[in-house]
Amino acid sequence: MNTLLTTVNEIFAAEQFVHEPVRLYEPIDYTLRLGGKRIRPVMLLAANRMFGGSLDTVRHAAIGIEVFHNFTLLHDDLMDRSPLRRGQPTVYRKWDENTAILSGDTMFALAWRYFLVQPHHRLQEILQCFNQTAIEVCEGQQYDMNFETADHVTVDDYMMMIRLKTAVLLAGALKIGALYADAPAADIDHLYQFGIHLGLAFQLQDDLLDAYGDTATFGKQTGQDIRDNKKTYLYLQALQHADPAQQAELRSLFSSTPADSDDKVSRVLAIYHQLGIRRQVEDSIQQQFLLAQQHLDAIRVDDSQKTPLRQLMDTLFDRKK
Amino acid sequence: MNTLLTTVNEIFAAEQFVHEPVRLYEPIDYTLRLGGKRIRPVMLLAANRMFGGSLDTVRHAAIGIEVFHNFTLLHDDLMDRSPLRRGQPTVYRKWDENTAILSGDTMFALAWRYFLVQPHHRLQEILQCFNQTAIEVCEGQQYDMNFETADHVTVDDYMMMIRLKTAVLLAGALKIGALYADAPAADIDHLYQFGIHLGLAFQLQDDLLDAYGDTATFGKQTGQDIRDNKKTYLYLQALQHADPAQQAELRSLFSSTPADSDDKVSRVLAIYHQLGIRRQVEDSIQQQFLLAQQHLDAIRVDDSQKTPLRQLMDTLFDRKK
Numbered sequence: 001m002n003t004l005l006t007t008v009n010e011i012f013a014a015e016q017f018v019h020e021p022v023r024l025y026e027p028i029d030y031t032l033r034l035g036g037k038r039i040r041p042v043m044l045l046a047a048n049r050m051f052g053g054s055l056d057t058v059r060h061a062a063i064g065i066e067v068f069h070n071f072t073l074l075h076d077d078l079m080d081r082s083p084l085r086r087g088q089p090t091v092y093r094k095w096d097e098n099t100a101i102l103s104g105d106t107m108f109a110l111a112w113r114y115f116l117v118q119p120h121h122r123l124q125e126i127l128q129c130f131n132q133t134a135i136e137v138c139e140g141q142q143y144d145m146n147f148e149t150a151d152h153v154t155v156d157d158y159m160m161m162i163r164l165k166t167a168v169l170l171a172g173a174l175k176i177g178a179l180y181a182d183a184p185a186a187d188i189d190h191l192y193q194f195g196i197h198l199g200l201a202f203q204l205q206d207d208l209l210d211a212y213g214d215t216a217t218f219g220k221q222t223g224q225d226i227r228d229n230k231k232t233y234l235y236l237q238a239l240q241h242a243d244p245a246q247q248a249e250l251r252s253l254f255s256s257t258p259a260d261s262d263d264k265v266s267r268v269l270a271i272y273h274q275l276g277i278r279r280q281v282e283d284s285i286q287q288q289f290l291l292a293q294q295h296l297d298a299i300r301v302d303d304s305q306k307t308p309l310r311q312l313m314d315t316l317f318d319r320k321k
Numbered sequence: 322m323n324t325l326l327t328t329v330n331e332i333f334a335a336e337q338f339v340h341e342p343v344r345l346y347e348p349i350d351y352t353l354r355l356g357g358k359r360i361r362p363v364m365l366l367a368a369n370r371m372f373g374g375s376l377d378t379v380r381h382a383a384i385g386i387e388v389f390h391n392f393t394l395l396h397d398d399l400m401d402r403s404p405l406r407r408g409q410p411t412v413y414r415k416w417d418e419n420t421a422i423l424s425g426d427t428m429f430a431l432a433w434r435y436f437l438v439q440p441h442h443r444l445q446e447i448l449q450c451f452n453q454t455a456i457e458v459c460e461g462q463q464y465d466m467n468f469e470t471a472d473h474v475t476v477d478d479y480m481m482m483i484r485l486k487t488a489v490l491l492a493g494a495l496k497i498g499a500l501y502a503d504a505p506a507a508d509i510d511h512l513y514q515f516g517i518h519l520g521l522a523f524q525l526q527d528d529l530l531d532a533y534g535d536t537a538t539f540g541k542q543t544g545q546d547i548r549d550n551k552k553t554y555l556y557l558q559a560l561q562h563a564d565p566a567q568q569a570e571l572r573s574l575f576s577s578t579p580a581d582s583d584d585k586v587s588r589v590l591a592i593y594h595q596l597g598i599r600r601q602v603e604d605s606i607q608q609q610f611l612l613a614q615q616h617l618d619a620i621r622v623d624d625s626q627k628t629p630l631r632q633l634m635d636t637l638f639d640r641k642k
Contacts, residue, residue, distance in 0.1 A: 024463040075426060079419045098400045098466065101422060105396060106459040108429055112452045116445060124440055127448070131433045138427040142345040145419065 001311040004045050008038045011059055012066070027091045027103040028110065031070050034086045039312070041066045043170060044177035046308040047191055050301055053181030057118060061126070061180065064114030065173050068130075071107035072137055072169075074100060079145070108134075126179045133172035140165025147231050155236045159200065162233075167199025187299045194295040194309070201288035202316055207232040208281045211269065223265035229254045233284070234277050235268075241275045289317065322363070322632040325370075329362045332380055333387070348412045348424040349431065352391050355407045360633070362387045364491060365498035367629040368512055371622055374502030378439060382447070382501065385435030386494050389451075392428035393458055395421060400466070429455075447500045454493035461486025468552050476557045480521065483554075488520025508620045515616035515630070522609035523637055528553040529602045532590065544586035550575045554605070555598050556589075562596050610638065 017029040041062035048058045076082075077090040078100040084090060092100035115130055143161040147153045174195045178188045210225045211234055225232045231254070239250055250271055258264050272278065292313065296306055338350040362383035369379045397403075398411040399421040405411060413421035436451055464482040468474045495516040499509045531546045532555055546553045552575070560571055571592055579585050593599065613634065617627055 021460060021463045021467060023467055024460060075422055079422055097418075101396055101400055102459060102462055102466075105426075105429065106456065106463075108426065109452060109455040109459060112433070112448075113456065116449050116452055119445055124437060124444055127433075128437050131430060131437055134430040135427065135434065138423060138430060139342060139345060141423055142342045142427075145423070146342060146344055 001042070001308045001315065004042045004308060005038060007045065007055065008041045008062060011063060015063060024103055024106055027095055027099055028107050030094070031074055031091060031107070032067065034088055036086060038066060040069050040169060040173040043195070043312065044173040046312065047174040047177030048181045050305045050309070051178055051181035051183040051187070053177070057120070058177060058180045060114040060117040061176055064111045065176065067107055067114060068111035068134065069169060071104050071111060074104040074107065076141060120180060122179050122182065126176055129172055129175050129179065133168050136164045136168045153231050153236060155233065155240055158231070158233055158236050162200060162203040163196060166203045167196045170199040171195030187301070190295040190298045194292050197288045197292035197295065198313065198316070201285050201292060204233050204281060204285045204288065205317065207234055208278070208285065211272065212278055223269070226265050226268045227261045229257070234272060234281055237280055238272055238275050238277050242271065246271050246274070289313070322629045322636065325363045325366050325629060326359060328366065328376065329359045329383060332384060336384060345424055345427055348416055348420055349428050351415070352395055352412060352428070353388065355409055357407060359387060361390050361490060361494040364516070364633065365494040367633065368495040368498030369502045371626045371630070372499055372502035372504040372508070374498065378441070379498060379501045381435040381438040382497055385432045386497065388428055388435060389432035389455065390490060392425050392432060393462070395425040395428065397462060441501060443500050443503065447497055450493055450496050450500065454489050457485045457489045474552050474557060476554065476561055479552070479554055479557050483521060483524040484517060487524045488517045491520040492516030508622070511616040511619045515613050518609045518613035518616065519634065519637070522606050522613060525554050525602060525606045525609065526638065528555055529599070529606065532593065533599055544590070547586050547589045548582045550578070555593060555602055558601055559593055559596050559598050563592065567592050567595070610634070
């Protein structure tokens, strides 16, 4: 795992992203140099190696998947009006909106350029996977925006949305890595499902940590989603299990933005507590985690080959063995 | 030519663009149903047929190139804050900015989907051509935006910009059509250069018509570029040939937005007249037109195969033989 991350970081350090016109490429370089956990390229490399692939065939695809991911962040930050990304000003704040639009578009094209460097006898399949993933990520972002103003969002709707917005890109990165190594179809399916369930578990954990995380390690103020009236898994799960009075209070709290938002957070957390939401969400995460594990177990390669992906799971969920 | 346009229109009429989430795909369908001359898919089909290709192999690529072109229009309209496109409200006006951003991104991905339907032994080359074109179109848009605020833009800078923003997509459409028909490299090069010079001639003519076109046939108010202080080929050519006094007046006129813009247009046109700009631009168009013709002539297929592209040239430049 750490070896793979080092490899990814070396690949990015060696890559030149600034060209003419500089005004177009500087924001791209800036975005890609902000860092991040590089989970998607690490997963792509891990999947490739698991089936005996070689780094040279997937080096460019690993860059491509991360460039694509950062393109989605760049445009999402503009659409969500987020001022900061990894503690630094977002592109539309540091430059302007048009820069965010056009440099983002160029990043999307650039991602394709990386995927098109290497010939491969399954290239069409690889690119179809990448493209299907890209379309689904856009659909996920649209559902996310729809939900902001929708009156009735169910837990199932939410799971569908985070599958598209978050999970398919992790699953796609794994599948692409495996395709480059010419893995068997059944194993690729298991790997893809592993990625889906891992992604779902990861997003649910993100929702949970927002309400119950340790501020110091999580790096965000607790309850930010509640303050922002975000319809998270916790909120939707609570609505589903609440009695009419609790439902009314939740809906009322989630349509207000009071000056004293700490009080609002306390009142929401009190309802979550009455309904046992924390435990329910922990169970759901565990369930997704186990499904992920089953799919990983089912892949027919030597178990030692799975070590990096098992380590990745442990890192993401902070489970020391 | 007309047969090809009919074919393209039939292909688009038969295509379903609306899917779930409807909020994402409706603006895409709206954009693609606004019509337009469909020049790029027509050129792609014409190039393919010229080398003996069959419609079934390029049907999806023809849709893809037009979807890509309309994606660039959608995002350009947002960046330029244009209220109308083909006489109808632009997407960011009819819906909102976020819709324009995300539906545009999805259109770009959708263009790729069409290019990925058909297997082809030169698919990597075809996709590299499409991708290179996409990147250059973004670069062209960036130069165009740079020039708005730049103090010194030369005629050469301008030619470079319109080559990227307009000409490479026409050239790319032709090259892709020829690649699908497995045309020889030398012919593909000539075809590409034909597209470049045709595109340059077309953009220069567009600049000329803005100042001297017949309002009734051109469909726009004469002198709109002058009112908008747009650094067109006419303006830059005039600056290059003007004496210091004329230069100062031109610069002053192009940094003002007076209430009486008709007077401004008259004064600019008077300087153009003194410098013989109209004739110079007509000569430049003729020069690009002849270069295009030479490259078309050089392609080694039976001359009858070139009829559709010759007709296209005549249509675009309204030259009856």
